[in-house]
Amino acid sequence: MDYQKILEEIAEEVKPLLHKGKVADYIPALSEVDPEHFAFSITLSDGTQYHVGDSQTLFSIQSISKVFTFILSLKAYGTHMYDRIGVEPSGNPFNSLVQLEYEHGKPRNPFINAGAVNVTDALVSHYGSCEITISEVLRFIRSIADDESIDFSDRVAASEMEHGFRNMALANLMKSFNNFDNCVEEVVKTYFKHCAIEMNTDMLSRAMLFLSNYGKDPINGKTYITPQQVKRVNAVMLTCGHYDASGDFAFHVGLPGKSGVGGGIVAVIPDVMGIAVWSPGLNAQGNSLVGTKALELFTTKTGLSIF
Amino acid sequence: MDYQKILEEIAEEVKPLLHKGKVADYIPALSEVDPEHFAFSITLSDGTQYHVGDSQTLFSIQSISKVFTFILSLKAYGTHMYDRIGVEPSGNPFNSLVQLEYEHGKPRNPFINAGAVNVTDALVSHYGSCEITISEVLRFIRSIADDESIDFSDRVAASEMEHGFRNMALANLMKSFNNFDNCVEEVVKTYFKHCAIEMNTDMLSRAMLFLSNYGKDPINGKTYITPQQVKRVNAVMLTCGHYDASGDFAFHVGLPGKSGVGGGIVAVIPDVMGIAVWSPGLNAQGNSLVGTKALELFTTKTGLSIF
Amino acid sequence: MDYQKILEEIAEEVKPLLHKGKVADYIPALSEVDPEHFAFSITLSDGTQYHVGDSQTLFSIQSISKVFTFILSLKAYGTHMYDRIGVEPSGNPFNSLVQLEYEHGKPRNPFINAGAVNVTDALVSHYGSCEITISEVLRFIRSIADDESIDFSDRVAASEMEHGFRNMALANLMKSFNNFDNCVEEVVKTYFKHCAIEMNTDMLSRAMLFLSNYGKDPINGKTYITPQQVKRVNAVMLTCGHYDASGDFAFHVGLPGKSGVGGGIVAVIPDVMGIAVWSPGLNAQGNSLVGTKALELFTTKTGLSIF
Amino acid sequence: MDYQKILEEIAEEVKPLLHKGKVADYIPALSEVDPEHFAFSITLSDGTQYHVGDSQTLFSIQSISKVFTFILSLKAYGTHMYDRIGVEPSGNPFNSLVQLEYEHGKPRNPFINAGAVNVTDALVSHYGSCEITISEVLRFIRSIADDESIDFSDRVAASEMEHGFRNMALANLMKSFNNFDNCVEEVVKTYFKHCAIEMNTDMLSRAMLFLSNYGKDPINGKTYITPQQVKRVNAVMLTCGHYDASGDFAFHVGLPGKSGVGGGIVAVIPDVMGIAVWSPGLNAQGNSLVGTKALELFTTKTGLSIF
Structure with missing residues (x-):
C-alpha cells in the first residue's frame, strides 16, 4: 500500500476542517497553540516511518500519557490493579464525580481523570x-x-495545577473512600507533570509499536508487557479511549486509540503499525476534530x- | 488449527462452572431451562462448522435479536437511524431510565432495552x-x-409481556420526548416476539458469517449490508454488546459480540468465522457466565x- | 385586620407582573386561558370570606387535587399509605423518573406526579x-x-391523556417494582380526571378550612381527618407542595401550600384561614408567578x- | 402548661430507645461519647428555662453550627448570599457531590455540607x-x-480534618466552578472548628430564643437579624434542617429545627420558645434517634x- 500517498491525500482532504475545532483554552499554555497545525505519522513493524505535516513539532500529549502510566501500573501490580480501577466505559464526561460517588470511589477505567489520577x-x-515516579514514566x-x-x-x-481543582476534588473523593494512598496534592502535581510531557507524532507512532506487536518492540527487541496485557490495554483503549465519544470513535475509526486535549491521538493496528495524529482544534467531546476525521479517512x- | 480439539478442551474446562451461574428467572419459560446445557459452535468462511455440546438444542435468543433488528433498521434508514439512537456505551444497567431521561429520550445505543425497543x-x-415487522425479522x-x-x-x-412494565415505561418515556412513532403496547409486543425467537448455536454461528465477511455471506453469496455498515455493527457490538460489562467482555474476550439473557452469546472474528456459544447460567451482569469464560478460553x- | 384592603392592595401591586408568567401550553385546554386573570380569596374560621378579582371564575385545579386525593388515601389506609409513598422533598422536577428508579419505584412524596398517580x-x-374513585373524590x-x-x-x-406518556412511564415503572395494583392506563385516566376538576378561588379557600382547623370544618361541623393527620398533610404541603421550588415557597411565603399548573395555589394559616389564589402565568418552576408573589405580599x- | 412534667414524662418514655441509635464513629472523639446521655431543655421568651437529663453536659454541636454561620452570612451579605447558595431541599445525602456537580457548584442550601463550607x-x-472568622463565630x-x-x-x-477528604472534595469542586474564594484547606479547617464548638442543651435552647422572637433576643434586648430574615432561616430549617430526613422531621415533629451528628437537635416554636435536645445515638439518616422521638412527643x- 502506498501509505505516503494516502497520508498526503488525507492532509489535503482535512484542510478545510482545520478551523472547525476549538483549541483547549482552560490554560494559557494550551490556548496559544496555532490551530492550523496538522501532523500524521505511522510507524510500521519493520521501523519504516511515513509522515505528513508538522510531524517534528512537539505538543503536549496530555491524556495520551494515561496509556503509558496504565501500562506501568500493570507492570507493577498485574491484575491487582483492577482492585483499584475498573475497565468499563463510563458513559459520562471524563471528569465527572457523579459516577465516582455512586461507585464508592472506584473509577470506571484508567482513562477517565479519576482513574488516571488513581x-x-x-x-x-x-x-x-x-x-x-515521574522519572520512571519518562524513562x-x-x-x-x-x-x-x-x-x-x-x-x-x-x-494545570492552578486550575486543577476538579482533579483535586476527584482525588479527595477517592481518598474519602480509602482508594487513594498518598498526599492528594503531591499526586495531582505528578499527574499534571506526566500530562505535560511533550512529544511529536513521529515519536508517538514509534512509541505505540510494541502495542501492535504483542508487547515486544520489533525494532529494539525489548519485551515491555505480555501479549495478554497488550490485548487488554488495546481493549480498554477501544472501549474507553475517547471519553464519552469512545463508541463514536470505535464506530467511525474502528481502532484502539487514545486522545489528549492537546490535540493528539494515538492508535494501533495490531500486527501492522503504530499511529499518531495531531491537530489542536477539538470537537465537542474534547477530542481532536481533524485528528478523528483523519483517522477515519x-x-x-x-x-x-x-x- | 484443530478447532474441534480446542472446542472439546473448552467444554471440559468449563464443566466445573456450569452450576455457578444463575438462570434468568423473571419468567417461567426461561427459568425452567436446565442450567447444565452447554454448546459452542463456529462456522468458518468456507462453511465448515465445528461444534461441541448441545449445539442442536433451541434456546431463546433474547437480546441477540437486537443485532438483527439493528441491521434491518440500518438497511431501512441508513445513517438517519442515528437521529433516533446513539452508539455510545451507556455505563448503566441495560434497562435504566435515568440516562434516557437525562438525554431527552434518545437511547444511548441500539443494544440497551430502550434502544432496541426504539x-x-x-x-x-x-x-x-x-x-x-415480525415476519420480516424472521425472514x-x-x-x-x-x-x-x-x-x-x-x-x-x-x-414477557406480562412482566414487561419496565419496557413499557421506557417506550412511554421515549414517546413523551417525541422519539417514538407507534402504539407503545403494540411495539413492545413485537419487541418481545423477536426476543422470543428460538435458535441453536449452529444456526447462530452460521448467521453471524456475513458480519465476519464485509456484509456478504460467503456461502450463499448474498450481500446483506455494506462493509462500512459491518464495521459499525461490529464496533457497536464491541463497545455496547454486553450491557455494563461490555468493557469487561472486550477486555477478556476481545471480540465483537452480543449476549442474551437466555444464555446465548454470538461473536465475530473478522475474516475468519462466526461464533455462537450457549449456557443458561448468567453472571451478575446478566451475561452467560460459562459462555463468557468459554469465549475467553x-x-x-x-x-x-x-x- | 382589614383583609379586604390588603387583598385590594395586593391586586394592585401584582398588576405589572401579570404578563411575566407563561401559561401552561402542553395542552390546548390550558393554553387558551387568558393570562390576565387574577383572583385571591380567603375564608376565615367563622366562614367570613374576602376576595378580590375573578374569584368566581372556574379554572383547572390540576395538582391541587393531589392534596384532596392524598387526604382520602390517609382516610382509607392510615399510616399504611407510607409503605407506598414517602414524605421527603424530591429535589427534582415533578415528573422525574430518575429518583423513582434509584428508589425502587417508591415515590418520594404524594405531590410529585409519581406519588399522586400512586x-x-x-x-x-x-x-x-x-x-x-372519581365520584368519591368529587363527593x-x-x-x-x-x-x-x-x-x-x-x-x-x-x-391530558393524549399527552400523558410520561405519567404512563412513571406508572409502568412503579408497576415494574410491584408498587402499583391496577391497570396503568385506567388509573392514569382517573388521575387526569381529578386533575381536571374545575373550581374557583372562593371554593378552594373554603375547601382548605378544615386543614386550618385540626381536621374539623368549623362551619359544617364535620370532622374529616384527625389533628395528627392535618399536621402531617400541612407538613408535606410545606416541604413538598411546590415541586423543586418548595424551599423557595417556604422561604418567601412561609405557609403550607400546594400549586397547580392551571395557575392556582391553595394555602393554610393554622387556626386562622384557608387561602386560594389564581393567576395562570407560571414561573420557571411551574408555579403561578403572580400567585406566589401575591401570597408573599x-x-x-x-x-x-x-x- | 406544666412543661417540667412533660419533659420528665418524655425522658421516661424514651429510655427504652436509648440503645437503639448508633453513635457517630467516623472519628474517635465522637465515638467515645456514652450513648446513654439524654438532655432536653427549653427556654421561654421570658427567660424561664426547663430541663431534664444531662442538660449541663457539653457536647459537639457539629452541624447545628451551620445555623449560626448561615445567620452571620446573612448579616454580612444580605440576599446576595443567595447568589452562592440555594434554599431548596436537596433530596440527597448531606455530603453528596452528585447534585453539586449537576448544579454547577452551587450548593442546594446552607445546611448540606457543601453549602455550609461555602x-x-x-x-x-x-x-x-x-x-x-472563627472568633467572630464564637463571639x-x-x-x-x-x-x-x-x-x-x-x-x-x-x-475531623484527618477524615475530611470528602469535604475537601466538595470545596475543590465548588472552587472548580468559581464558587469559592479562599484556600480550600484553610476554609475546611475553619469549618471543622465551628463544627467542633461544644455546648449543652441549656445553652442551645437559650441561643435559639431570638429565632422564636423575630430576631430580637427578648432577654438581652439585642436585635440580631430582621423579622424577614428570621422567617427565612426558620423556613430553611424546616425544609432542609435534617438532610434527607427533613420531610420526615417536618412530618413527625412539625417544627423548624437543625440536627448535628453529635446527637444534638435545636428547634424553635415561634412566639413561644427555643428548644434543644441531645442524645448521641443516631438513626439511619444521621439525626439523633431519641432526640427526634423526644421532639415528636x-x-x-x-x-x-x-x-
Whole structure:
C-alpha cells in the first residue's frame, strides 16, 4: 500500500476542517497553540516511518500519557490493579464525580481523570516517591519512543495545577473512600507533570509499536508487557479511549486509540503499525476534530480497521 | 488449527462452572431451562462448522435479536437511524431510565432495552405494521442462518409481556420526548416476539458469517449490508454488546459480540468465522457466565482476538 | 385586620407582573386561558370570606387535587399509605423518573406526579373501581367546598391523556417494582380526571378550612381527618407542595401550600384561614408567578407566616 | 402548661430507645461519647428555662453550627448570599457531590455540607481571615447563648480534618466552578472548628430564643437579624434542617429545627420558645434517634407544632 500517498491525500482532504475545532483554552499554555497545525505519522513493524505535516513539532500529549502510566501500573501490580480501577466505559464526561460517588470511589477505567489520577497514586506507592515516579514514566516513554530528549513542560504542569481543582476534588473523593494512598496534592502535581510531557507524532507512532506487536518492540527487541496485557490495554483503549465519544470513535475509526486535549491521538493496528495524529482544534467531546476525521479517512482508505 | 480439539478442551474446562451461574428467572419459560446445557459452535468462511455440546438444542435468543433488528433498521434508514439512537456505551444497567431521561429520550445505543425497543418502533414505521415487522425479522434471520424452520415462541413472548412494565415505561418515556412513532403496547409486543425467537448455536454461528465477511455471506453469496455498515455493527457490538460489562467482555474476550439473557452469546472474528456459544447460567451482569469464560478460553487458545 | 384592603392592595401591586408568567401550553385546554386573570380569596374560621378579582371564575385545579386525593388515601389506609409513598422533598422536577428508579419505584412524596398517580391507584384499590374513585373524590371536594356544582372537565382530562406518556412511564415503572395494583392506563385516566376538576378561588379557600382547623370544618361541623393527620398533610404541603421550588415557597411565603399548573395555589394559616389564589402565568418552576408573589405580599403585610 | 412534667414524662418514655441509635464513629472523639446521655431543655421568651437529663453536659454541636454561620452570612451579605447558595431541599445525602456537580457548584442550601463550607468561605472573605472568622463565630454564639465560656475543641477539629477528604472534595469542586474564594484547606479547617464548638442543651435552647422572637433576643434586648430574615432561616430549617430526613422531621415533629451528628437537635416554636435536645445515638439518616422521638412527643403532648 502506498501509505505516503494516502497520508498526503488525507492532509489535503482535512484542510478545510482545520478551523472547525476549538483549541483547549482552560490554560494559557494550551490556548496559544496555532490551530492550523496538522501532523500524521505511522510507524510500521519493520521501523519504516511515513509522515505528513508538522510531524517534528512537539505538543503536549496530555491524556495520551494515561496509556503509558496504565501500562506501568500493570507492570507493577498485574491484575491487582483492577482492585483499584475498573475497565468499563463510563458513559459520562471524563471528569465527572457523579459516577465516582455512586461507585464508592472506584473509577470506571484508567482513562477517565479519576482513574488516571488513581493510577498515578498507585505508581507513587510503587516507586516510593513522586520524583521517582515521574522519572520512571519518562524513562519508559523515552525507551518505547527511542528518544532520550523527551521531557515534560514545567510551565504547562504548573499552569494545570492552578486550575486543577476538579482533579483535586476527584482525588479527595477517592481518598474519602480509602482508594487513594498518598498526599492528594503531591499526586495531582505528578499527574499534571506526566500530562505535560511533550512529544511529536513521529515519536508517538514509534512509541505505540510494541502495542501492535504483542508487547515486544520489533525494532529494539525489548519485551515491555505480555501479549495478554497488550490485548487488554488495546481493549480498554477501544472501549474507553475517547471519553464519552469512545463508541463514536470505535464506530467511525474502528481502532484502539487514545486522545489528549492537546490535540493528539494515538492508535494501533495490531500486527501492522503504530499511529499518531495531531491537530489542536477539538470537537465537542474534547477530542481532536481533524485528528478523528483523519483517522477515519485512513481506515476507510486502507481498509485497515480491526472489524 | 484443530478447532474441534480446542472446542472439546473448552467444554471440559468449563464443566466445573456450569452450576455457578444463575438462570434468568423473571419468567417461567426461561427459568425452567436446565442450567447444565452447554454448546459452542463456529462456522468458518468456507462453511465448515465445528461444534461441541448441545449445539442442536433451541434456546431463546433474547437480546441477540437486537443485532438483527439493528441491521434491518440500518438497511431501512441508513445513517438517519442515528437521529433516533446513539452508539455510545451507556455505563448503566441495560434497562435504566435515568440516562434516557437525562438525554431527552434518545437511547444511548441500539443494544440497551430502550434502544432496541426504539429500533423495533422504527421497523414498524418502515414496514407499516407490527405483523409485517415480525415476519420480516424472521425472514431475514432465516436467510442469514439458512434455516427456514426458525420461529419465535408465543409462550415466551406472552410471558414477557406480562412482566414487561419496565419496557413499557421506557417506550412511554421515549414517546413523551417525541422519539417514538407507534402504539407503545403494540411495539413492545413485537419487541418481545423477536426476543422470543428460538435458535441453536449452529444456526447462530452460521448467521453471524456475513458480519465476519464485509456484509456478504460467503456461502450463499448474498450481500446483506455494506462493509462500512459491518464495521459499525461490529464496533457497536464491541463497545455496547454486553450491557455494563461490555468493557469487561472486550477486555477478556476481545471480540465483537452480543449476549442474551437466555444464555446465548454470538461473536465475530473478522475474516475468519462466526461464533455462537450457549449456557443458561448468567453472571451478575446478566451475561452467560460459562459462555463468557468459554469465549475467553477460545481467544486465548487460538490467539484470535481482534487486538 | 382589614383583609379586604390588603387583598385590594395586593391586586394592585401584582398588576405589572401579570404578563411575566407563561401559561401552561402542553395542552390546548390550558393554553387558551387568558393570562390576565387574577383572583385571591380567603375564608376565615367563622366562614367570613374576602376576595378580590375573578374569584368566581372556574379554572383547572390540576395538582391541587393531589392534596384532596392524598387526604382520602390517609382516610382509607392510615399510616399504611407510607409503605407506598414517602414524605421527603424530591429535589427534582415533578415528573422525574430518575429518583423513582434509584428508589425502587417508591415515590418520594404524594405531590410529585409519581406519588399522586400512586395515590390514585391506592384509591382505585380501596374503592374497587375507577368510576367509584372519581365520584368519591368529587363527593369529598363538594363536601369540603360546600358546593355541589363542582365537576371535572372531560375535555381537559381527554386532552391530558393524549399527552400523558410520561405519567404512563412513571406508572409502568412503579408497576415494574410491584408498587402499583391496577391497570396503568385506567388509573392514569382517573388521575387526569381529578386533575381536571374545575373550581374557583372562593371554593378552594373554603375547601382548605378544615386543614386550618385540626381536621374539623368549623362551619359544617364535620370532622374529616384527625389533628395528627392535618399536621402531617400541612407538613408535606410545606416541604413538598411546590415541586423543586418548595424551599423557595417556604422561604418567601412561609405557609403550607400546594400549586397547580392551571395557575392556582391553595394555602393554610393554622387556626386562622384557608387561602386560594389564581393567576395562570407560571414561573420557571411551574408555579403561578403572580400567585406566589401575591401570597408573599399577603404574609408580609399581615405578618401571618407560620415561622 | 406544666412543661417540667412533660419533659420528665418524655425522658421516661424514651429510655427504652436509648440503645437503639448508633453513635457517630467516623472519628474517635465522637465515638467515645456514652450513648446513654439524654438532655432536653427549653427556654421561654421570658427567660424561664426547663430541663431534664444531662442538660449541663457539653457536647459537639457539629452541624447545628451551620445555623449560626448561615445567620452571620446573612448579616454580612444580605440576599446576595443567595447568589452562592440555594434554599431548596436537596433530596440527597448531606455530603453528596452528585447534585453539586449537576448544579454547577452551587450548593442546594446552607445546611448540606457543601453549602455550609461555602458559607464558611463567604465569612472568611467577609472577615478577612480564618482566625477572625472563627472568633467572630464564637463571639456571636457566646452572645446569643449568653455564655462567655463557649469554645471549640481543638482535638475534635483536628480529628475531623484527618477524615475530611470528602469535604475537601466538595470545596475543590465548588472552587472548580468559581464558587469559592479562599484556600480550600484553610476554609475546611475553619469549618471543622465551628463544627467542633461544644455546648449543652441549656445553652442551645437559650441561643435559639431570638429565632422564636423575630430576631430580637427578648432577654438581652439585642436585635440580631430582621423579622424577614428570621422567617427565612426558620423556613430553611424546616425544609432542609435534617438532610434527607427533613420531610420526615417536618412530618413527625412539625417544627423548624437543625440536627448535628453529635446527637444534638435545636428547634424553635415561634412566639413561644427555643428548644434543644441531645442524645448521641443516631438513626439511619444521621439525626439523633431519641432526640427526634423526644421532639415528636413534645409537640404531640403540648400541641405546639407550627401546623
